[in-house]
Amino acid sequence: MLNRRDKRRYLALWDGDQSRDHRKIVELISKRNSELFGQIATEKAKIRFIGIDAKQIIILSCKLEALGTLLSTIVLMESPVLLMRISGTLNALRRFLRDAETSVLS
């Protein structure tokens, strides 16, 4: 049997609360996702923190099949988190972020 890897998507997020530790965003999103869709769905989603770029954009990844619920969770976060881009590869996402105009959000 083929050992297939999970298809993942990479998300670029801008945290509306610039004062908090951006690394905690995975925790907060996972917590909200559990509240809304349950613990099992959250574990299956495999939400992972990838990094923060120079413009303070947070990069996360999740399993493709959980993308829909995760997107709903992101807009239902108590303190706003803005989804800027979804990409299938990290390189494409980083290319987008290099050129993205984010000053308007600050």
Place this chain on the structure above:
Amino acid sequence: MVIKRTDLCVRDCNLERVLKTAEILGIDEIGASAHNGKIRQNVIYRLNTQPHQVSNHPYLVVSDRLEDLSSSELDLFIVRDYARVKHIIKKRVRARIGLEVFLADIRTADASSIAKWFEQLRGLYKLCQSIKCQFILSSGANSPREMIPARCFDSLLELCEVRPERYWQDLEEWLKIKLGKRCYTDVE
């Protein structure tokens, strides 16, 4: 097929900032209350009453007061508490008006309230179909950071059991009819 996505309520007064954010988020058109004399492209203005003179900008007459529900001027009714107003809407609403809900109203609520809210939205969508009204989901954002990206709109619509492509097509058509009926002077 190109889908045009519209967020009909963003409350921030800085339209330039809102429009730039909308571009990043994949939103093609926004609805805004602020006017400030300068007319901008891709903005539909939300007014409380119909202007006395012929206007030079696209607008919708909006209200959240139940007394206005049967008014012939009204284009858009804001539904705040669906469970409470459901029966009144059924009795008094005219066909072809938009029934709008804001995500901002529920963003900070707990999970159980959010679940109930989505159940109500499913009911509202069904009601809209049966009374020939337009179901409208807007962000109600007070700032660009509260705006909803296009992809997230689609996910929320799926949670309401609404097919996103159909929703955007219906909304575009409804806006075309509502805005097209009016006379406008040329924008300078």
